[in-house]
Amino acid sequence: MPSMKSRIKKLFLNGNDKDQKLNAKSKESGEQGLTARTCPRGADVNTSTVGTVTNITATSSTSTLSETGALELPIVDYKDVSQIPDTLIKYPAIYLINHGLPPAPFSHARTLLTLPKKIKDTLRDPKSTVRGYNNAKASGREWWDYNPAEKLLGPPDNEEFGKDTTEFFNQSIGILQKICQQFNSQRQLIPQEVFEEEGFSTMRYLRYSPDVIDQQPQNLDQSTYNTVLNSHRADDNGEAIPHIEAHTDLDILTLITATEPSGLYVWNRRGEVFSAPPIDGTVLIMAGDLMPFFTSKPGKSPLEQHEGVEAIGEDTVLPTAHTVVVPRSAGERYSIAVFLRPRRDMIVDKRVVKRGEKEVEEETAFWWLATEKLHVEGRKCFLA
Numbered sequence: 380m381p382s383m384k385s386r387i388k389k390l391f392l393n394g395n396d397k398d399q400k401l402n403a404k405s406k407e408s409g410e411q412g413l414t415a416r417t418c419p420r421g422a423d424v425n426t427s428t429v430g431t432v433t434n435i436t437a438t439s440s441t442s443t444l445s446e447t448g449a450l451e452l453p454i455v456d457y458k459d460v461s462q463i464p465d466t467l468i469k470y471p472a473i474y475l476i477n478h479g480l481p482p483a484p485f486s487h488a489r490t491l492l493t494l495p496k497k498i499k500d501t502l503r504d505p506k507s508t509v510r511g512y513n514n515a516k517a518s519g520r521e522w523w524d525y526n527p528a529e530k531l532l533g534p535p536d537n538e539e540f541g542k543d544t545t546e547f548f549n550q551s552i553g554i555l556q557k558i559c560q561q562f563n564s565q566r567q568l569i570p571q572e573v574f575e576e577e578g579f580s581t582m583r584y585l586r587y588s589p590d591v592i593d594q595q596p597q598n599l600d601q602s603t604y605n606t607v608l609n610s611h612r613a614d615d616n617g618e619a620i621p622h623i624e625a626h627t628d629l630d631i632l633t634l635i636t637a638t639e640p641s642g643l644y645v646w647n648r649r650g651e652v653f654s655a656p657p658i659d660g661t662v663l664i665m666a667g668d669l670m671p672f673f674t675s676k677p678g679k680s681p682l683e684q685h686e687g688v689e690a691i692g693e694d695t696v697l698p699t700a701h702t703v704v705v706p707r708s709a710g711e712r713y714s715i716a717v718f719l720r721p722r723r724d725m726i727v728d729k730r731v732v733k734r735g736e737k738e739v740e741e742e743t744a745f746w747w748l749a750t751e752k753l754h755v756e757g758r759k760c761f762l763a
């Protein structure tokens with residue numbers, strides 16, 4: 380099958396007519412024009428309330444960011460959940476407040492990810508990239524996944540860990556499903572099964588720390604997967620920095636909450652960067668790769684072999700490109716990400732196509748997108 384590479388490149392890098400219109404529309408509706416093109420290095424946050432959607436102004440302690448102007452992501456109150464589809468069309472991510480989630484289990488994330496290496500190694504599942512402990516030492520990052528389809532691979536003798544982890548996961552999935560439902564207020568865009576089952580949803584605890592980089596180098600095979608996971612980034616002194624490469628998530632929606640220091644940045648469809656620092660009482664909601672499949676122009680498919688970029692309209696929600704960079708001096712960062720995914724075999728695209736003289740029905744399953752994405756340069760996904 381043809382690669383999605385050029386499609387994704389076009390979506391994110393080349394403004395087209397539609398983008399210009401959206402840009403103009405966003406400006407009319409109050410979104411500020413943004414000019415930043417590079418990742419800012421740090422951000423402080425000021426908030427101010429405007430109606431039910433609150434604008435966050437991220438200002439930097441460095442002159443670089445203040446020179447480039449304010450970068451804003453909106454805050455939406457969960458009681459105004461019906462506003463989220465429109466807001467996610469205009470912004471690459473939103474902060475959700477008054478969501479009613481239990482406290483984010485950062486203490487469990489920290490306890491698990493700072494266990495001695497030999498214990499963490501017992502929490503690996505060599506057959507799965509979405510279960511148990513993993514690390515990417517060159518990138519200064521380690522993580523642990525919970526996947527409800529399989530038994531939780533938690534730390535030994537810690538009952539609270541399993542209880543709090545599954546509780547946070549279940550409630551977060553409930554919120555993400557509720558957001559999805561809002562897209563169906565006028566017509567069914569998102570399939571019913573997404574609300575009725577957790578599908579292949581997962582949750583991840585992450586730690587970014589120079590300590591991870593400084594551990595002994597590991598022997599890696601040279602697969603694309605490992606090269607991407609272990610990408611290297613250095614600061615001005617040539618020292619490696621903890622980070623995750625720019626990517627989009629292979630899911631429908633992602634919910635993220637993190638500790639200071641800040642380090643998360645998201646791009647909008649015009650390639651403009653927003654800082655997304657943690658804000659007390661909120662969680663961040665981002666769109667995943669499946670959103671264009673659900674919100675493309677009626678009857679059109681975002682797959683390159685069909686309409687591709689032509690299927691993207693003003694009401695299409697694009698996947699949120701994001702990256703995390705944590706300067707060494709900032710200390711370590713923990714984050715918790717919940718990924719709402721359908722069943723692996725859910726058909727996300729169906730089309731009758733001509734093969735020679737024959738007409739055949741071509742179906743694309745959610746899982747096929749994962750394989751395809753490994754070939755998309757610069758937007759790699761690690762089932763993330």
Ligand SMILES: O=C(O)CCC(=O)C(=O)O
Pocket residue numbers: 583585623628635637643701703714715716763
């Ligand atoms: O740590 C974060 O805030 C983001 C993690 C992430 O993007 C991922 O695991 O896909």
Ligand SMILES: [Fe+2]
Pocket residue numbers: 626627628701763
């Ligand atoms: Fe991600």
